Amino acid sequence: MPKPSPQTPASLDAPQAAPQPASYEAGLQELEQLVAELESGQLPLDQLLGSYQRGAALLAFCRDRLQAVEDQIKVLDANGLKAWTAE
DSSP: OOOOOTTHHHHHHSOOOOOOOSSHHHHHHHHHHHHHHHHHTOSOHHHHHHHHHHHHHHHHHHHHHHHHHHHHHHHHHHTTOOOOOOO
16 A cells, blocks of 8 residues: 655645746636636535635735835835826
């Protein structure tokens, strides 16, 4: 009888690490596609959890990118740049 691989049980429970999107826009586009798939109700049950987890990771990625830009804008504002206003 072959010995079970020590990675077999963990591989069933642990999600595969998906690559980070190349940009905020790419992450947002993938997130929008996942949301549409989840809302359609057409995903098989075994894919729902994985899609939800990927969506949560994409949401965190997009929030982090937006926060980084907001922090950069705060630094620029603190250095005396005036806010742009539409006339």
